[in-house]
Amino acid sequence: QVQLVESGGGLVQAGGSLRLSCAASGNIFSRKAVGWYRQAPEKQRQLVAIIFNGGSTNYADPVKGRFTISRDDAKNTVWLQMNSLKPEDTAVYYCNAVFGNTPLYHWGQGAQVTVSS
DSSP, rough: OOOOEOOOOEETTTTTTTEEEEEESSSSSSTEEEEEEEEESSOEEEEEEOOTTOEEEOOOGTTTTEEEEEEGGGGTTTEEEEEEEGGGGEEEHHHHHHHHTTTTOOOOOOHHHHHHH
């Protein structure tokens, strides 16, 4: 069974940085787009960053210029570097392989990111 394990979350002051990691069981990211999503309390889960098979990336407007997504398929790992964090970035962050607009696998437990003002 495919497992996605997010790590690297924590509590940080506004303006700080965190680097999230997403490790997959098996070679499930190969030749697929992979996205980072976040879900704030009482809000829907939203895609914030995606990296495609060729390495091109796309970001949601609220995180452009601050977040960077990267991948290493040999390690079955995707990262999200988050800089200049804001309180509105507070959420649980999840990763998943993506086809079209559809996440492909069961969600992992997520990584809690809390940004204090």
